[in-house]
Amino acid sequence: MRSILYYIAYFGLLLADLLLIHFRPESNWRPVLEPALMVILFLYFKFHYRVKNTDHPRLVQVALSSLLLGGFFLMKSAPLNSFLAGFCFFLIANIAYTLMFYRYADMNLKRVIPFVTVAYIMAIALLYYFYDAFGYYFLPAFFYIFVLLNCLQAAFLRYNMVSPKSYYLVFSGVFLFLIAQVLAGVYYFLIPEAFLVPLVVAIFFISQILIIHGVLSNTPKTEEGSASAIVYAEQAEKEKVKETAS
Numbered sequence: 001m002r003s004i005l006y007y008i009a010y011f012g013l014l015l016a017d018l019l020l021i022h023f024r025p026e027s028n029w030r031p032v033l034e035p036a037l038m039v040i041l042f043l044y045f046k047f048h049y050r051v052k053n054t055d056h057p058r059l060v061q062v063a064l065s066s067l068l069l070g071g072f073f074l075m076k077s078a079p080l081n082s083f084l085a086g087f088c089f090f091l092i093a094n095i096a097y098t099l100m101f102y103r104y105a106d107m108n109l110k111r112v113i114p115f116v117t118v119a120y121i122m123a124i125a126l127l128y129y130f131y132d133a134f135g136y137y138f139l140p141a142f143f144y145i146f147v148l149l150n151c152l153q154a155a156f157l158r159y160n161m162v163s164p165k166s167y168y169l170v171f172s173g174v175f176l177f178l179i180a181q182v183l184a185g186v187y188y189f190l191i192p193e194a195f196l197v198p199l200v201v202a203i204f205f206i207s208q209i210l211i212i213h214g215v216l217s218n219t220p221k222t223e224e225g226s227a228s229a230i231v232y233a234e235q236a237e238k239e240k241v242k243e244t245a246s
């Protein structure tokens with residue numbers, strides 16, 4: 001029942017945010033709604049996380065907190081400083097997700113090489129498309145695209161290492177997250193058209209709930225993964241006892 005209430009609150013606020021983007025009323029609540037969406041997602045993860053889960057909760061918390069701060073700065077009116085701050089926080093979030101997904105990644109070359117080939121082609125295409133628009137930001141953008149594709153690769157390589165439900169939810173979420181960030185790049189650097197804003201917002205928030213739901217569904221399928229889950233559960237239980245004692 002509590003999960004349903006979270007979903008109702010989350011998608012209700014998302015719908016309200018999209019309506020505000022469309023109608024643009026004088027009293028704009030968007031600076032309140034979008035942080036509230038991230039807070040709901042943070043609380044949903046906190047109250048549904050269980051010790052048997054094998055993904056590291058602190059990395060999820062870092063990612064969600066960084067996305068919250070990044071979104072706040074990207075809504076500011078000062079274009080340069082706010083964009084750079086938002087860029088940095090979103091970069092931190094991507095790195096946190098990437099580190100977490102690589103914890104259960106199958107580094108078999110038969111899976112790595114085809115993905116790296118596709119990712120290399122995607123990176124060249126994106127850099128070629130944005131080259132003139134990036135200007136002095138080409139190197140930071142190059143690094144950011146590298147991190148984005150690494151995050152997608154880490155999610156892709158979790159296949160057969162976690163439950164199918166967790167794998168498909170996380171991979172779908174990360175793929176949508178990448179699309180949202182590419183569209184945001186199109187909006188900021190190439191085509192500042194109003195129709196892109198609700199599209200970016202909708203894809204972004206759907207991607208995040210898919211990732212979090214997938215992380216919460218994570219259970220390793222291999223014996224090695226199960227052993228790691230037991231060790232991690234014991235460590236988490238010890239930390240909880242220490243916190244209670246203090």
